[in-house]
Amino acid sequence: MPQKLATVAPPARPLAWASAWAARLLRAQQEPAAISLLHQALSALEPLSNFIVFEFALDHQPELIDCNYERDYMLEHMAQYRRGLYLLDPFWRTVVEGRAGLVRMEDIAPEDFRQSEYFQRHYQATGVVDELRYVVPLQPGRSVHVFVEREAPLPVFDAEELQRFGDVEPLVRAFIEAHFIWRDRQRLQATPPRPAFDLRVQIHAMQPGEITLRETDIIELMLKGHSAKSMSSALNIEEGTVTNHKRNIYAKIGIHSQAQLFDRFLRTLTSH
Numbered sequence: 001m002p003q004k005l006a007t008v009a010p011p012a013r014p015l016a017w018a019s020a021w022a023a024r025l026l027r028a029q030q031e032p033a034a035i036s037l038l039h040q041a042l043s044a045l046e047p048l049s050n051f052i053v054f055e056f057a058l059d060h061q062p063e064l065i066d067c068n069y070e071r072d073y074m075l076e077h078m079a080q081y082r083r084g085l086y087l088l089d090p091f092w093r094t095v096v097e098g099r100a101g102l103v104r105m106e107d108i109a110p111e112d113f114r115q116s117e118y119f120q121r122h123y124q125a126t127g128v129v130d131e132l133r134y135v136v137p138l139q140p141g142r143s144v145h146v147f148v149e150r151e152a153p154l155p156v157f158d159a160e161e162l163q164r165f166g167d168v169e170p171l172v173r174a175f176i177e178a179h180f181i182w183r184d185r186q187r188l189q190a191t192p193p194r195p196a197f198d199l200r201v202q203i204h205a206m207q208p209g210e211i212t213l214r215e216t217d218i219i220e221l222m223l224k225g226h227s228a229k230s231m232s233s234a235l236n237i238e239e240g241t242v243t244n245h246k247r248n249i250y251a252k253i254g255i256h257s258q259a260q261l262f263d264r265f266l267r268t269l270t271s272h
Contacts, residue, residue, distance in 0.1 A: 017044075018171065025175045030182045035066035038175060042148060045168065046161050050128070050149035055180075056095045058141035061194045062086050065144070081122065083269040084197035088118045088224050094135045095143050102169045104162070105131040109225065116225030117262035130156035132165060136176040144176050202268040210252050218245045222258060223265060 021041040028034045039051040052074070053065040062082050067074045075082075086092060090109045093099070113119055134146035148165065150156065157165070203219045204211050211219070214235075221231045228246075232239045255261055 014167075018168065022171055025171070029175060029178045034175075034179050038146070038172065039066070039068060042146075042165070042168075042172075045164055046157075047150075047154060048148055049151040049154055050147060052147035052149070054145050054147070056086070056092070056143055056145060058095065058196060060196050080266065080269055084199065084202065085118065085122055085269070087197065087199040088116075090224070091133055091135070091145060094133075094145075095141070098137050098140060098143075100135055100137050100143075100173065102166050103133050103135050104157075105133075110221075110227070111225075111230045112227040113225035115227075116223070117258055118223060119225060121262065127151040129154070132157065132162075134169060134172045134176070136173050138177065138180055144180060146172060146176065197269075202265070205268055206264050207252050211249070215245055215249050215252075218242065219249060219261065222246070222261065 021044070025034070025037060025041065028037045035053055042048065042051065050068060052067040055063045055065055064071070064074060064078065064082075069077075081089075090105060090113065091103065093108065094103060110116075128149045129152050130150045132148040134148070135143055136146070137143040199220060200216050203216050206219075217235055218231060221234060226234065228239050228242045231237075231242045235242075249261075250256060253261070253264060255264065
């Protein structure tokens with residue numbers, strides 16, 4: 001595991017800081033190690049635990065671009081995430097919606113996200129206490145996420161720190177856009193990425209021919225951490241109807257809890 005960074009003093013001359021780093025990033029945008037320079041810049045702004053960059057797209061699995069861990073370790077650690085769990089990540093909405101900017105996990109997660117099996121088994125296990133992402137759309141259905149994370153004992157980001165990371169968002173976005181123009185040219189001859197994982201197809205596969213479209217909706221929202229109230233609102237149905245659907249789903253699949261539902265879903269990932 002990478003060591004925690006020492007406390008970073010805020011730049012005494014923000015304009016000079018931004019200008020100096022902008023110049024360095026501009027010169028490095030067509031270099032393989034350019035993303036590492038962005039890591040240095042953001043770490044110089046505020047203390048971080050983790051820096052991770054993923055490329056997301058609607059038509060293929062997420063691709064790890066850079067991180068502050070050994071690459072093989074990160075690929076193994078994120079294997080299930082890349083196979084399909086990424087579709088349960090609240091940040092996946094930003095890819096679907098083409099959203100851009102600095103986004104905080106706490107601002108977009110569903111109401112019951114912290115009670116979801118995904119959070120408790122995957123996200124919580126990462127040790128992350130706060131997560132920001134710079135979301136940079138490259139084209140419709142494709143975007144780059146720059147993860148800026150903190151683990152304990154570092155605290156969550158405070159208002160001033162959030163403001164500073166927000167202030168440099170235009171610089172991060174412009175750099176990522178320019179760097180990926182270069183990267184795309186470099187990998188034209190590379191092996192194409194693996195096709196995307198279809199969440200709804202795999203939900204149907206839990207009990208082929210028996211799970212209805214509405215039950216698929218319910219299972220998808222359950223896996224993503226929505227409460228019965230949230231599902232009722234999202235699907236425009238009564239909470240009692242949600243409860244009935246959940247009862248029918250459990251009976252069809254032969255399970256008794258959301259934990260068992262999540263286990264069944266995980267088995268669909270390993271069957272690929």
